[in-house]
Amino acid sequence: MSLSLYDVSVPAFLRGFANLTEILKKGEAFADEKGIAHKELLEARLIEDMLPLTGQIQRASDSAKFVPVRVGGVENVPFSDDELTFADLHARIEKTVAFLKDVVPASMADREDIEVVLKTRSGETIFNGKSYVLGFALPNFYFHVTTAYAILRHKGVPVGKMDYLGRP
Numbered sequence: 001m002s003l004s005l006y007d008v009s010v011p012a013f014l015r016g017f018a019n020l021t022e023i024l025k026k027g028e029a030f031a032d033e034k035g036i037a038h039k040e041l042l043e044a045r046l047i048e049d050m051l052p053l054t055g056q057i058q059r060a061s062d063s064a065k066f067v068p069v070r071v072g073g074v075e076n077v078p079f080s081d082d083e084l085t086f087a088d089l090h091a092r093i094e095k096t097v098a099f100l101k102d103v104v105p106a107s108m109a110d111r112e113d114i115e116v117v118l119k120t121r122s123g124e125t126i127f128n129g130k131s132y133v134l135g136f137a138l139p140n141f142y143f144h145v146t147t148a149y150a151i152l153r154h155k156g157v158p159v160g161k162m163d164y165l166g167r168p
Contacts (some may be wrong), residue, residue, distance in 0.1 A: 001119045006105040008138070010103055024089055040155070045151065054083050056144045057148055058081050061093065068100070069107050072103065072104075074103055
């Protein structure tokens with residue numbers, strides 16, 4: 001039995017969001033314990049030209065939900081990118097997870113060769129379904145999840161590798 005694009009992406013996204021949820025909870029608890037304004041963590045960046053924590057969660061969300069949209073032809077549910085609080089970020093993750101759980105695996109079956117056109121400000125990039133999922137979407141998702149983790153870790157939140165990886 002071979003793995004489908006659904007099998008290699010959606011379960012990974014769901015696990016990543018479960019772990020990210022716990023990391024965010026630890027960030028919020030740390031801020032409360034240390035008397036740090038939530039805004040300080042939510043607006044924190046690793047460096048000025050990178051997105052803040054809120055933007056990292058938004059981009060992880062988009063990276064995950066665009067896989068079934070672009071590969072499986074699932075109708076997109078736009079999110080407004082207006083999250084300002086930890087509660088907002090948790091709600092964003094919950095909406096993304098609900099969206100992913102509604103994806104029918106068959107919608108992504110045998111879609112390895114479908115053309116996926118990614119349009120950005122700098123132009124278009126054309127992928128096939130397999131290269132989009134494996135070479136762009138998954139790495140992009142993990143980039144933003146890792147960066148969110150790194151922002152909180154950099155600010156002193158006591159998270160470690162097992163928080164990132166999660167426990168089986």
